[in-house]
Amino acid sequence: MEECGGSLRERDIMSEDRISELPEALILQILSLLPTKDVIATSVLSKQWGSLWKMVPKLEFESNDQKFAENVTRSLLSHKAPVLESLQLKLSDKCDAIDVKLERWAGIAIARNVREFVLKIFLSFGPSVTLPSSLFCSDTLETLKLNNGISLIVPCSASMKSLRTLHLHCVRYKDDESIRNLLSGCPNLEDFLLHLDYTEYATNVIIVAPSLKRLSICDYSRGVEPGGYVINAPCLKYLHIGSLKGYEFCLIENVQMLVEARLRNVSDIVNEKILGSLMSVKRLFLDLSPLKITYPTGCIFYQLVSLGICTRKEEWWNLLTLMLNSSPKLQVLKLIDYVPDYRKVGLVDGKWNEPKYVPECFLSHLETFVWTGYDWEREEEKDVATYILKNARLLKKATFSTRPIYSKELEERRKMLNELDGVVKASNSCHLVFESPKILY
Known part of the structure; x- marks a missing residue:
């Protein structure tokens, strides 16, 4: 009987609708974490759930079937929440007449x-899709x-006063004015990402954004026409x-309020102002070749406390020397190889002065030194490591990690560790750390 009673009690517990007893606001919050198609499917659970999905503030759709467009339109028209927090659309060739449908969906969303x-369009052929003009005149976006x-x-009348975040990834532009009009219509923009691939390009990109705090630029178009970038953002961090x-x-x-800057692959720009304009930065990472970039004469980074330098550029050690001499308050130094799984094939050996x-x-x-991808077989790297350990008087911790090594290299690596450990250090309190590499057989 106890077993039977136990089974009945279990069935009673399972039959209870615990979720429906939760506050509606909490249920909507839970539903907003699920894919929209699963949220809509809850409408069959009960009368209460029949229209509950219409109040979910976040909607996400992906064109993976023939009824996609119909489902999006019906869902947007049925939506009853006072504010649509988020609408995400992922479209492909399966969606016919995208421009027309997108115009309607954008209008409903506004x-x-x-x-x-959030709009992602993946087309295997044909022209790109023009963004609906209604999105450029929104008070809530x-x-x-x-x-x-x-x-x-983008028309010159663009106005998005509430816009804080703008990410443009592999988007095509009619002309340079489109970017300028877009930015001028966003007076409160704080986060701007601009990535161009080989098929999209701009000639002269002028970024004037008085409230901008974050800026990310990746331009792989290689400047097919003469031109460049001008960035004016007094609040940039x-x-x-x-x-x-x-x-x-x-x-x-x-850019007097700059906290962090990362520069990679700008070696064809010989204008020294790209570094000279960053003298107020506190954290700086450089993946630049000293052979192809002009270092600003007399430039002192008085605010710089953390410096990272990529060790996969020719004569990177000369850039390190320049930066060390120009950073009197540096506390953290990081030397980084982005691909430490491989030897530095193709890089010319050199002598560090x-x-x-x-x-x-x-x-x-200087208190912290980290070297990721340290190559003990290169003389210049051994010289740099030895010099830092011998001269950094307040160094508290020095961490070295190497590329994955073969088992036959273990003895050679052990010898290298002993050599570094045997260096007479300027700091008596320096803790030397060697991170274990992956062993290949």
Whole structure:
């Protein structure tokens, strides 16, 4: 009987609808974490759930069947929430007449006070899709993210006063004015991402954004026409330039509040202002070749406390020397190989010339040194590591990690560790750490 009673009690518990007893606000929050197709499917559970999905503030659709367009239109028209927090659309060739449908969907979303609009279009052929002009005149839109297969024709009347985040990834532009019009219509923009691939390009990109805090630029178009970038953002705190090859200039003006900057693959720009304009930065990472970029004469980074340098550029050690001599308050130094799984094939060996005088940061500030992808077989890397350990007086911790090694290299690596460990260090409190590599057989 106890077993039977236990089974009955279990069935009673399972038959209870615990979720429906939760506050509606909490249920909507849970539903907003699920795929929209699963949320809509809950409408068959009961009368209460029949219309509950219509109040979910986030909708996401992906064109994976023939009824996709019909489902999107019906769902948007049925939506009853006072504010549509997020609408995400992933479209492909399976969706016919995308321009027409997108115009209607955007209009409905604007009427629903949409705050985030994410559009990703993947087309295997044919022209790109023009973004609906209604999106450029929204009082509620806070986030706009566009990916692939989209053309921007932005009118000078664009007005998105609430927009804080704008991400443009592989988007095509009618002309340079489209970007300028778009930015001028977003007076409160804080986060701007601009990535161009080999098929999209702009000639002169002028970024004037008084409230901008984050800026990320990756331009793989290689500057097919003469031109460059001008950046004027007095409130900018985080700057990432991932690629700018082939352009004539990159002018960064009025960035006195910069906290962090990352520069990669801008070696074709010889204008020294790209580094000279970053003297107020606190954290800096450089993946630049000292052979192809002009170092600003007399430039001192008085605010710089953390410096990272990529060790896969020719004569990178000379850039390190210049930066050490120009960073009197440096506390953290990181040398990084992005692909430490492989030997530095193709890089020319060289001789590192030690600084004539010990850098000021070695005498009074440097406390942390990290080398990721240290190659003990290269003489210049051994020289750099030895010099830092011998001269950094306040160094507290030095961490070395190497590429994966074969088992036959274990003895050679052990010898290298002993050599570094045997270096007479300027700091008596320095803790030397060797991270274990992956062993290949």
